[in-house]
Amino acid sequence: MQPTNVKNMSVVAQIKQVTAKAITALYAIDIDDAAILVNTTKPEFEGDYTVVLFAFVKQLKKSPDALGQELGDYLVANNPTLLTAYNVIKGFLNLSITDSYWLNFTNTNFNNEHFGKAAPNSKRVMVEYSSPNTNKPLHLGHLRNNFLGWSIAEILKANGYDIVKTCIVNDRGIHICKSMIAWQLFANGATPESTGMKGDHFVGDYYVKFNDAYKLEIEQLIASGVTKDQAEKDAPIMKAAQQMLIDWEAGKPDVMQLWQTMNTWVYAGFNTTYNSIGSDFDKTYYESNTYLLGKDLVEQGLEKQVFFQKEDSSVWIDLTADGLDEKIVRRKDGTSVYITQDIGLAEQKQKEFNADQSIYVVGDEQNYHFKVLKLICQKLGLPSADGIFHLSYGMVELPTGKMKSREGTVVDADDLVAEMINISQQKTEELGKVKDFSNDELLSLYNTIGLGALKFFLLRVDPKKKMVFNPEESIDFHGFTGPFIQYTHARIKSILRKMEQEVSSFKFQVSSIDSDSPLLPLEKSLAITLELFPTVIGEAATEHDPSKVAIYIFNVAKTFNSFYTEHSIANAESEEKKLLRLQLSQLSAQVLKTGMQLLGIGVPERM
RNA sequence: GACUCGGUAGCUCAGCUGGAUAGAGCUACAGCCUUCUAAGCUGUAGGUCAUUGGUUCGAAUCCAAUCCGGGUCACCA
Known part of the structure; x- marks a missing residue:
């Protein structure tokens, strides 16, 4: 400070x-x-x-x-x-x-659209998030990831950082080959177009079909007297997938062709989803382009004696002094492992964007991996090393427990978004407050409210903690929810519209307040709450925690609603009071809008 | 087993760099729309902060042990 x-x-x-x-x-x-x-x-x-x-x-x-x-x-x-x-x-x-302190505070900030935000600080931060696999569509867990990534980027922007959002698409590997094999075997040339399906769901279905067929083959093998372990290895469809991976790495034309075709379908589907939930990226990396990165760094590491070679010529790093294990960085056959390409990609990002910090939004099951990644990069002396930060978030569980694809309890992202929008339509129609809206306006409103409810629900808890997604509770639009805050904003805007005269002619300038009418408790507590906004934005950034913002704006909305119920603005006791309350109202709306925007949530003018 | 994260109201979560009588939302119950949007407001009820011990003026918060739960401990990503 x-x-x-x-x-x-x-x-x-x-x-x-x-x-x-x-x-x-x-x-x-x-x-x-x-x-x-x-x-x-x-x-x-x-x-x-x-x-x-x-x-x-x-x-x-x-x-x-x-x-x-x-x-x-x-x-x-x-x-x-x-x-x-x-x-x-x-x-x-x-x-x-003193009252004059608060009056001065509202006076100087009520018209400031940037209230709460810091000036640019000429530092750059990369945020990598989303990072999907191209063998299945996005699910609830991805939503938490996407919302977190987007929000932390916005929060850092508000603190003056220059942000580069990136996504690493896992578009290669055995899982993709499984979908490809199943498509060859079962699709009869079907395409997303021919079936009218969204591309990512289409490909995901073949991934499921692969597993079904695989299971069946295992059962048959076991029935014919083979052990379970052996059956899992011998199943023809699995062998075919493994062969396909080898062919892919060899660049076999027909495999490459199919791979490209199916990935294209998936990307079309992902783009639709990303558009609907508002995710975007400045740079997308594809693993098919990055999986060979880091090989030269292994050589460098050997020269620097950061790494060592075993008799079988595999390359390792000894992290036991740091309380971790020995970790392999290159297989004996010379191929690299996952962490190697991550090291390489970290270097690549550094060369391309030269960021001061690089945030990885990745689930907490990879805590160990990122600890290792950062350590290795530090030992290699990569300039990007100290800036590596794993924004680790907990799993999203259902009231019934974990989501399991085998049990079909995975909540699909598209389905969920559609359902939320649907419910917001129902509720809006029940209340009947926007009957004069055009069709486009209505659709946009349903979208804003539905997504607002979903995003707020997933962002309102500490990222580090696992959370329970209760479908019934999450679609509640009362209390500690996105729609409650949106509603409060709409209410305020309604007042400001009705008092446009005052708003434009007086510009709300309150120079003094008579001693007979000091700040009332609710006026003061609203001012006190609003004054916290810049501090909260700062804390949310240093702690990489959007829930700080969510909790705070909920507080603002609650405080405003109490104030609003208790005190009339249009019919205030005096002209000074009226102007003061207008200022407080406008600043409240401003804070709610900015705060929601930091969570990736829009606020309607009416609802 | 080792490492790691967690356990706060019936449910979902805040609070954790130690500070006054532990807070919200949901649920339940009782009120409030002739007045700026009731997706709102007000009130009541609900707690051995997992357990035990320690540190001190003071502990939900720090330390230790125990119990319970999650995650990791792949030449997977």
């Missing part, structure tokens, strides 16, 4: 600063701002913010009470624009902020 520009400092930061100064002035002791604990005051006590004094009691050899009195006196006397009163209860120094 730069103490030079007081105007841009949060209230809490200012309190810390003046408290540190006060302690220095009173007791000739240097105190770091960060050492001072400031909380919001509990509602049952008088005051807005509380300085916790216990930490200094011992050092200053004062009783909490005496210290509180002295500090309080000094603070209020020396900061008349910020503080108006104090009281001390036990070791807590409760401070009251």
